[in-house]
Every structure is written in C-alpha cells, then in structure tokens.
Amino acid sequence: MRTGILLRGIGFAMLPLALAACGGRQPLKPIEGQKMPAVPVGAAAAPTAQELMTPSIQARPERTVDLLTNSRVREDDPFDLPPESQP
Structure with missing residues (x-):
C-alpha cells in the first residue's frame, strides 16, 4: 500500500522534469x-x-x-446595484 503511494509521489515529482525536457533549444527556421x-x-x-x-x-x-499614499473611504455609488433575480 505504501509503495504505491510512494511511487505515485515520485511520478508526480518527475512530471515537471519530463515536461521541461520537451522544449526545443534550436534556432527558429x-x-x-x-x-x-x-x-x-x-x-x-x-x-x-x-x-x-x-x-x-x-x-x-x-x-x-503611482503608489497609494493615503487611503480614503469609498463614496456610495448609486449605480452599484445587486443583479436582478431571473424567474
């Protein structure tokens, strides 16, 4: 039981290495x-x-x-309405 979990963990660890090896390093032609x-x-x-x-x-x-140097309270927005419920 533990061997299967260990092998699966090793397989997942090797997956990024296998995917990284797929890229080509040749000049484009x-x-x-x-x-x-x-x-x-x-x-x-x-x-x-x-x-x-x-x-x-x-x-x-x-x-x-252009970092925010001081915070301020947002004003109430009359157009910020909740979505209408669909029947």
Whole structure:
C-alpha cells in the first residue's frame, strides 16, 4: 500500500522534469517550402527570428510608480446595484 503511494509521489515529482525536457533549444527556421515574413514598411531589412520573439516596449511597458499614499473611504455609488433575480 505504501509503495504505491510512494511511487505515485515520485511520478508526480518527475512530471515537471519530463515536461521541461520537451522544449526545443534550436534556432527558429522557416518550414521547408515557406518564405520568411515580408519586410515591414520602412524597415531596411527583415527582422530576425530573435527580433520577432523579443517583445517591444509597447508590449511590455515599464511600471509606473503611482503608489497609494493615503487611503480614503469609498463614496456610495448609486449605480452599484445587486443583479436582478431571473424567474
């Protein structure tokens, strides 16, 4: 009985390792017979695979520091009504 529980625990512990080993570490290449993406308008050259995988500043903006310095009581909201019950 205890052996089954122990083996199941070891199996669950090994699962993340098995899933982590599934990822490839090879550079990205187009599939045979397909072309690379078109050069964007205004760009001098086509972006590389690494450039396409790196998020832009707009995709990952910097965090602004606008911490709440003092708390205040919320005012009553007349539009904050409970949902109507459906018959």
